Amino acid sequence: MVYVDGFAGPGRYSGGEDGSPIIALKALAAHGRKLQSVFEFHFVERDRRTVDALTANIAALRDEGLVVPSTSISVHPRQSVEEAYDQTIAPRLAQTPGAPAFALVDPFGWTGIPMRIMASLMNRSSTELLLNFMFEEINRFLSHKDQPENFDALFGCPDWRKADTLSGHARKNFLHDLYRDQLRRAAGARYVRSFEMLNDRGASDYFLFFATRSLLGLRKMKEAMWRIDPAGGMRFSDATNFNQQVLFEPKPDTRLLRRMIEAQFSGTRATVRDVELFVLEDTAFHAGHYKKVLKEMEGTGHLTPVSPPPKRRAGTYPDPDLTLDFAARHSPLSLTD
Ligand SMILES: C[S@@+](CC[C@H](N)C(=O)[O-])C[C@H]1O[C@@H](n2cnc3c(N)ncnc32)[C@H](O)[C@@H]1O
Structure with a gap:
């Protein structure tokens, strides 16, 4: 099984919270069943000090006995996820075509995560993608004169320009739907769902897009999303179709x-x-x-x-x-x- 975290971060924050790499490694260690598989984790991170912190946090986890023995962990200190993907991760995935893969893409912005990478991931028989679509930032910078190339790459098409004439909800829905449809059309995902994360003012902060070709993957992801305890103050809803938006609550409607x-x-x-x-x-x-x-x-x-x-x-x-x-x-x- 291959796990890819494109924007890994330090693994642990100064307040003591775990970041995505440590959460994933701990989840594997806590898995209830005896697993026969071999696990491979790829963490890509640009910032040198963050790479050092991540490496140290992984070593500490090993010392605590919380890393499953048959696990190989690679931290890739790279300036760009694209470069790491093209040069190391894609060739590795090509060598293990039957291995299920999970890719987490959690950037600070919208650059360096072109639709062509999503298409390459979806081209495999069993890959799940969870991507943070930073709507708030994307929306703010959409008309910036330096950005057209980056947005062409992000969406994998030029149609995002049509949002220029829209505002408010119509603009949000348009950009969300365009990205959702591109994951299907351009990347070849069979199933796409999105989750809207609302900040404490109830405004849309970002969307998480989930994409896969596997019905089992879809089933498992939904179960996982419904299990999340919304008590942390963050509210989120399924926003795949805005006219059918469903808030995740402890008791489903x-x-x-x-x-x-x-x-x-x-x-x-x-x-x-x-x-x-x-x-x-x-x-x-x-x-x-x-x-x-x-x-x-x-x-x-x-x-x-x-x-x-x-x-x-x-x-x-x-x-x-x-x-x-x-x-x-x-x-x-x-x-x-
Ligand atoms: C939003 S944080 C990721 C948080 C992480 N997923 C977690 O749960 O802790 C984004 C991280 O990506 C790194 N980063 C930003 N641009 C990058 C790039 N082009 N390539 C690799 N890493 C990058 C930043 O240094 C930062 O640590």
């Missing part, structure tokens, strides 16, 4: 999910698998959420399983091939609901 499932399936027949794919691909929710909704709908007669096995317990959906008959939306049943 399953009424909203029910409306989405009804809008999609009312008056039709679909298998449990169809519902799961729809929920995973087209909504903010994860696979665990929809079973609760199906159970509720079955309980109120809004869906009926077609020829279920005699021993099936009502309100349970272990068989993905089970066909469900969804009542039409304007049936007397939904009027009395």
Whole structure:
């Protein structure tokens, strides 16, 4: 398994908080299962002192016994992520085409993370990308006279110029949607979701884009995002489609999910698998959420399983091939609901 952190930072901050490299290494060490794989971590960092701090923090982690033995860790002191990627990381990934990879791209700005690198990552059979799209900075510098080349590279197309005539939400939505669509179109990601991070004034600070070609990757990422405790003061929501924005809360809004499932399936027949794919691909929710909704709908007669096995317990959906008959939306049943 290959883990790439493009803008690694020191690994530990003066206040004692862990940075992304140490978080990743600790997560591996804390993994509950006995893993057979070999792990390879690549940390790229430009600043010399930060590289030294990171190297020392990794050594301290090893001393504490918190680095899994079959792990190789490379810290790349490079002026540019592009250079490190082209010269070292891409050739290494090419040597291990079957190895799953995870790339974290967490820059300070928008330069040095061209769409062509995202395309190269997505070209592999199993890569997950998590990228910090610094919306606030990008938005502020979009019209700067020195930046067109950098924005062409970031978006992988010239269309960002159309944001010139837009302002406020329309501008934000346009830039977000352009980047999302470019991850699909230009980079070849099959699944893209974005998470909007709101600062304490409720303003949009940045977006995290997640991209992958793997349905399993999408499923796991969603589960991970829903598990994050929002208590830290940071609020975030799934913003992939702005007209369906869903705030991540300890208790998911399953009424909203029910409306989405009804809008999609009312008056039709679909298998449990169809519902799961729809929920995973087209909504903010994860696979665990929809079973609760199906159970509720079955309980109120809004869906009926077609020829279920005699021993099936009502309100349970272990068989993905089970066909469900969804009542039409304007049936007397939904009027009395
Ligand atoms: C936002 S911080 C990363 C924080 C890190 N992900 C964490 O969780 O602690 C960005 C880091 O990237 C480094 N950096 C900035 N530009 C870079 C570049 N072109 N190549 C490599 N590293 C760079 C900075 O020195 C800084 O440490």
